[in-house]
Amino acid sequence: MTVPSPAAGAVRAPGRGRAPGRLVDPKLLLGILVVGALLVASLFTGVYDIWGADDGAAMFAITRVPRTIALVLAGAAMAMSGLVMQLLTQNRFVEPTTTGTTEWAGLGLLLVMVVAPEASLTARMIGAVVASFVGTVIFFAFLRRVTLRSSLIVPIVGIMLGAVVGSISTFIALRTNSLQIIGVWFAGSFTDIIRGQYEVLWITGLVGVAVFIAADRFTVAGLGEEIATNVGLNYPRMVLIGTGLIAVATGVVTVVVGNLPFLGLIVPNIVSLIRGDDLRSNLPWVCLLGIGIVTVCDLVGRTLIMPFEVPVSLILGILGAVVFIALLLHRRRRG
Amino acid sequence: MIRVTDVIKRYSSEVAIGPVDLTIEPGGIIALVGPNGAGKSTLLTMMGRLLGMDGGSISIAGHDVARTPSRELATIVSILRQENHFITRLTVRQLVGFGRFPYSQGRLTPADEQIIDRAISFLDLTGLEGRYLDELSGGQRQRAYVAMVLAQDTEYVLLDEPLNNLDMRHSVAMMRHLHDAAHTLGRTIVIVLHDINFACQYADRLCAMKDGRVVAFGTPEEIMTSEVLTDVFETTVEVIDGPRGRLAVYY
Ligand SMILES: Nc1ncnc2c1ncn2[C@@H]1O[C@H](COP(=O)(O)OP(=O)(O)OP(=O)(O)O)[C@@H](O)[C@H]1O
């Protein structure tokens, strides 16, 4: 192993634990530029000829701009939800799709649409958010009872729970002839995002602000209930706030975009491997990487079989599974 | 002052801790000793409000631990548990910095940074402060946890087997440091120790537990006798006079 080097302390200069004050980190700036370029590419990718056609500019504003904004909001929201969930559960392998939260959101959405087919977008969203909250609370309650909190058992149970909830949804959908709703939800995609339908996604922006404000408290919560309580954090309240934020983000994204598997899992893990877990300075990176990955997946989905589209959830699923396995192997190696 | 009144913890129908009655006067080191399963950790975690009790009450410096808000208590008492495990990847310095959380809520001031520096250098971690915790040895990590608790800078400090994994040099250094803190700053440090000789050397009071109850409480001279120790640990212990006071011989 390496010898403790006295230089490490000297270089960091005492009193500079987290390098405060440096507002624009050059690396972060580079990241923003790269993701910005991807978003521009997203704006100008598509079958419709926005330069040539008469209504090109209008189409651009009606479809391309909303789609790109949706990529930004949904990508950042799901990545942050995953991060917060991992801190609250102290388990690296959980995120809304491995804990059943998205399935619950789907169920909530379906129930609202079955009970009130004409329900407004807001009503559907509330249904999804409430169901996600209930589902997450159930999952957390289960987690309090298991001892091996950091084990892989946790996401496996979460995925099973999700599968049960998902099949209940399918059953209800079969009985009420609404399978297409399930289908749309299952294949999360940005294809149908147009002006007038995506705006509620801005709510996830508020969630992001809340996570930024509470960043230090979430990091402390991530040290576990006991250490957190020792330093004076109201742990139960923090779990409640976190659950609420996750539920709102997941619910809203599920209603507007659909299922975005693994995003919340791979993004925080990659960031943590590279930068450690100082949440406040990591958050911009988590958002950026989340946006970057969804945007790339969406671009691939749009161009692969042009003029048709592959749902972004499919590509994310494949990419996510590969990264997930790589992470597992990597963590095993490090012990 | 720590006042423990009729405290009971029932884990199951067979296992119960207490009732424990105990008064710990402020200032000095109080060593909790006793065999495995005696209830030392249970009592300590209840004092540190990390574990609820099934009867009785505990107050620290006049604050009932069950009722005082956690945030207020965090500036009065700090606790380190026997086992610590978390998945968050933090550097030593970041971890120690969280000891300042009760005061700064995460926004460290220059004064906080100074206290962190001091805690880090007390525990001989200066060369390691930029390292991630998962890249440290067991003893180094243990020292980082203790540094975090010291950075919390509270009147009352509860430590559950802080010498776990420490080598001789660091064990002695830590005990000396705690002894200084107790005597120059007037801190009250309750510490679970398995090495009875360490306890005798550095503690001002020994509290012996067995089967969930306090069976002896007193000065090292009172507790460090062959009769008391043999009874508490249920193994033959001889006490001899060493160069620096009494020594228990049990092997
Ligand atoms: N969470 C728990 N659930 C059930 N029983 C428990 C629990 N924690 C401790 N116990 C039991 O309570 C008793 C006291 O345990 P405690 O951890 O307080 O002992 P200890 O004196 O700290 O022992 P050690 O020296 O081994 O750390 C033991 O019999 C133990 O089996």
Ligand SMILES: [Mg+2]
């Ligand atoms: Mg113990």
